[in-house]
Amino acid sequence: MKLDLLHEHADRAYPILAALITPRPIAWVTTLHENGKVNAAPFSFFNMIGDDPPMLMFCPGNREDGTPKDTARNCRRTGEFVVNLVDEPLGEVMVRTSASLAEDLSETESEGLATSASSTIATPRIAQAPAALECKLHDIWELGGNRMIIGLVQCVHVRDELFDPVTLRIRAQAYHSIGRMAVPDWYCRTDDQYEMKRPR
Numbered sequence: 660m661k662l663d664l665l666h667e668h669a670d671r672a673y674p675i676l677a678a679l680i681t682p683r684p685i686a687w688v689t690t691l692h693e694n695g696k697v698n699a700a701p702f703s704f705f706n707m708i709g710d711d712p713p714m715l716m717f718c719p720g721n722r723e724d725g726t727p728k729d730t731a732r733n734c735r736r737t738g739e740f741v742v743n744l745v746d747e748p749l750g751e752v753m754v755r756t757s758a759s760l761a762e763d764l765s766e767t768e769s770e771g772l773a774t775s776a777s778s779t780i781a782t783p784r785i786a787q788a789p790a791a792l793e794c795k796l797h798d799i800w801e802l803g804g805n806r807m808i809i810g811l812v813q814c815v816h817v818r819d820e821l822f823d824p825v826t827l828r829i830r831a832q833a834y835h836s837i838g839r840m841a842v843p844d845w846y847c848r849t850d851d852q853y854e855m856k857r858p859r
């Protein structure tokens with residue numbers, strides 16, 4: 660099959676690409692509204708883009724009416740955000756925070772999610788998250804009805820048991836992140852990992 664995403668199958672681009680480009684990591688992004696409330700929403704158009712400097716990106720599309728989502732709006736206004744990472748126990752509440760709330764309401768409040776102060780930015784992080792990446796906004800690229808928000812990672816908070824202080828590595832076998840699969844509702848677990856040695 661050949662699928663033409665610019666013409667014949669243009670209206671299927673989202674479900675086709677989102678089912679093929681899998682699994683996708685999930686950024687559960689907290690941002691701060693001007694009323695002081697914490698906005699939380701998940702984004703699976705997300706990845707790290709480098710380590711020197713440490714940078715990541717995620718992509719909030721516009722709503723159907725063409726307006727930016729609250730996360731995009733708050734990032735632009737404050738110049739900062741936190742990417743909270745998601746493990747299996749947090750999966751269901753993460754999905755619930757994808758519901759559209761009025762922009763001045765807080766998903767962390769409506770879901771009873773505790774937050775903790777960040778170290779380098781004003782935006783709080785989700786206390787229960789296995790890890791949280793404090794980011795300052797580097798750039799926003801507008802891309803049609805989408806945008807790429809690029810952040811410089813200032814600081815990482817990680818649960819004590821996930822970090823090995825001797826090797827200075829994350830204990831990958833203890834970190835049960837989940838990934839997004841086909842839209843709208845499919846996910847994967849990541850506890851069936853295997854090793855393939857790279858050639859030297």
Ligand SMILES: Cc1cc2nc3c(=O)[nH]c(=O)nc-3n(C[C@H](O)[C@H](O)[C@H](O)COP(=O)(O)O)c2cc1C
Nearest residue numbers: 700701702703704718719720728729730757758759
């Ligand atoms: C797992 C998951 C991943 C999502 N990924 C994206 C994404 O990459 N881009 C996007 O625009 N919306 C994505 N969404 C939908 C947003 O989370 C949703 O539109 C949310 O209401 C945005 O909230 P906000 O207006 O508070 O920013 C995703 C939803 C889920 C459940």
